[in-house]
Amino acid sequence: MAVPARARRTARHSRRFELRATAVYFVLLALILALVGAAARTATAAAVHRPAWAVALVLMGVGAVTAGYRGKRRISAARIARRAAEALDEATQTAVEALEAASPAPSVGLVPAGAGALGGRLGTEPTILLPETETETETETEAPADTVELAYEALDPYEFEEAVAELCRRDGCLDVEVVGGAGDLGADVVARTPDGRSVVIQCKRYCDGNRVGSQDLQRFGGTCFTVHGADVAVVVTTSDFTAPALDYAEQCGIVCFDGPQLERWQEGRGPLPWEPKPSAG
Template sequence: MTMPERPTRPLPRGRRFDLRATAMFFGLLATVLVTGGLAVRALSGVVSQRPIWVFVLVCVVLATVLAHGRRRRRLSAAGIARRAGEALEQATTTALDALETPAPALATAPAPPAARADGHGPDPASGQDAGHAAGDEPGYDFDALSPVEFEEAIAALCARDGCSQVHVVGGAGDLGADVIAVCPEGRRLVIQCKRYGDDNKVGSQDLQRFGGTCFTVHEADLALVVTTSDFTEPAEGYAAQCGIVCVARDALLAWSDGRAPAPWAAYAGGPQV
């Protein structure tokens, strides 16, 4: 007995290679990649200013994926590329619009003061008020200043009252000179600054050390010792003998507030105590 043969189905023919469709696919893929790169580049600036746009874009992409998933239909490569290109184009437009929106203006910090002659802080010769930060004119809160800031404040007062070539030179090896300037009438002014407390007066030893260098080493035409405190009687006696002008606390405040002329303006050849 012979068995009947089952008819065999013809094998399906494989798809032929379509060069045109392949080229179109890769062209769309390149377009998507280029558009995506531009979108990422544009969005990088937006993320730092408006991070909320990243969240919005992610929500839009997720909503699009879920909507297409519910339709349960097959998508062709060309359709995917087209929809991705549209989404990226919309995201790029949104990012560019956000970049064109002016960001809120930021407060600009004031320019730093010029450097001192010794490289520590502002130099009053630049025309800037070195002690202005301690208190608005008229006057300064000298008690709140450090010794270095006190030197800068004195230099600023000299520049305010017409001195030129004002330099803060105090520091290690200054040989007693903290501020050097030229008075409006052309005299060379050498100042020593003593930022002392009320219970610490400037003594005769301080004056003697300054008196040994102010005229011979620094070639001063006029020498001043300015303090936030006061002077002892021996110090005042030594200053009177050497021709050093002593500016105590009350005289300093009057000079700073504009209630008294600059110490060199009232000095007419004899010592002023």
């Protein structure tokens, strides 16, 4: 009687842990992650300057992944690393080209023909300003800035004091200072004339219907000479003075400058407040 032979069991060989293969795997994985991170940073920098390039790179990556899946080919780690390096290099070149294209070269505006002797203006496009020459038009310097008429009535009190101080600087005064404010004791502008005299000015920005009265002059007269040591005391207003105010100013030696006199002073065709004239009533 024949005894049936038992089928031999196939021995299962357990996969041994290979240190070399594992180390190579992790090294390649780290290299791939580093390349992916560098490519991501480069793509982010390129996307900031040229979003269109970033969109194109994303579409190319999606197309490459789709083609890989359709081909159903096994890609080795070495091939992945090589292609990642090539993609990184291409992305770097693209980013450099995008940055160079993002910085336009300055363009020089052309001067119209025949405008050299007349100082023709440059175009409105971005230009490189050329140094001024002596052939510029003289009409640009005919009216100096200090002859521009100002609407003093439209200024606030502090701006009016600054305007009066600027007139003093224009006409040669030194050490001009605006001191008006709380506790100024009547002095709004102090200066020193070209011949060394001390000038104390009180500024009254009033409307036409509001005239400077004698009480204003008396308060100023009580401090301009004794407290501030003025050689010349001046009250400048945009309106006018009352008759009692003019009488008091003449007695005390205070110079009164009303609206028309202030206008002539501003235009440079009238007497200066510190000229040797005790009153201008």
